[in-house]
Amino acid sequence: MNKKQEPKVGLVSDLVRQYLRTTDFRIERERSGVSTYVYRINANDEVFYLRILPEQDMSFAPEVYVHQLLRKKGVQVPEVLHFEPVHEELGLSVMLVREIPGAHAGRVTSQESYERVMLDAGSQIALVHGIPVEGFGWIRRGREEDKSVLRGENRSADEQLLEFLEDDVQFLSEKLINKEEASIIRRIMERGLPLMSRYEPRLVHGDFDDSHIFQDNGTYTGIIDFGEIQGSSPLYDLGHFKLHDGQRYKGFPALVEGYQSVVPLTAWDQLEIDLWAVWIGVRRLGIVARRSPDADYVHQLLNRVREVFGVVSRQL
Structure with missing residues (x-):
């Protein structure tokens, strides 16, 4: 698989501003993620997670579909707020989810x-x-x-x-x-x-x-x-x-x-x-x-x- 380097924080911040339509947020890299680049975002008294797949030929689409199916079944999983199969500038798949509290x-x-x-x-x-x-x-x-x-x-x-x-x-x-x-x-x-x-x-x-x-x-x-x-x-x-x-x-x-x-x-x-x-x-x-x-x-x-x-x- 063709794996790209971790995106720079400035570019990730641009994505957050676009998705959440605000400039008032804090962003930090979550190091617990191994197979995915994960960023924790604090904005408007809420917490969100931006996930980026490192592989150019892979997509979050199946995972987004799973989240949608499970929420319809009443399973409490994170709400997907934004998804791009391929972000134009990054060339990678991107998903933004709302935090599960606690x-x-x-x-x-x-x-x-x-x-x-x-x-x-x-x-x-x-x-x-x-x-x-x-x-x-x-x-x-x-x-x-x-x-x-x-x-x-x-x-x-x-x-x-x-x-x-x-x-x-x-x-x-x-x-x-x-x-x-x-x-x-x-x-x-x-x-x-x-x-x-x-x-x-x-x-x-x-x-x-x-x-x-x-x-x-x-x-x-x-x-x-x-x-x-x-x-x-x-x-x-x-x-x-x-x-x-x-x-x-x-x-x-x-x-x-x-x-x-x-x-x-x-x-x-x-x-x-x-x-x-x-x-x-x-x-x-x-x-x-x-x-x-x-x-x-x-x-x-x-x-x-x-x-x-x-x-x-x-x-x-």
Whole structure:
């Protein structure tokens, strides 16, 4: 992909003046964004986020479409105020959204408040999973794509599930886990793949944990950051959340309770959630451990993967 350098602040400020029709604002670069240039804007006692895709051949159109669909379903996601498939001067796709109020769920002050937020988040992510997708894997974002159809990069679930699995397990067996653990992972994945391929592809958030669930004084306010949307089993997001649960508070049981108020889950579904937690953990470790990242995060993630595959191995 042809990736352009980060736009200069002066040019970004010109965009903000044009979109918000005001010169009275403050703008700062958000460094938390990795795949997107993100700017936080304070104007008229409100907060907005301007997002710019670095790749010249990519568009925010599918993400904007997802926001529109979800808001119609009653899912509390950021309102898109402005979108340009290709900004003439930048040559890049641009999206301006209104802030979801509050802070991420991990900043609540008690376990009780956290569980209340997770109940609402569970019912909302179940609505997200009601949106069908054509194909599996990352949602295609090319400018030539049909803007009213969500398409994954892979034709089948097996393509998504097997693309990196053996390479990741082999790498981990050389760097982080022993041969017996690698053998267990291979066995449960082989036996679990049919279970993980049961469902038709649905829209998933792709990075669903409590850092993307927002609350204000213990009241759920919405879900943010749909930059990693995919087509997958609807249980993918629950597996992702379970893998990362407990970094601040324990919220998975409350999340599932909220989810089941919209979509009942069977015992097979519960097992599939664990399988996704293992698969996502192996894929994430295969990525971050190769990049020499924060050793604490790798250690934490590895412990969670071991914990979950230990449970799954006794069921398969």
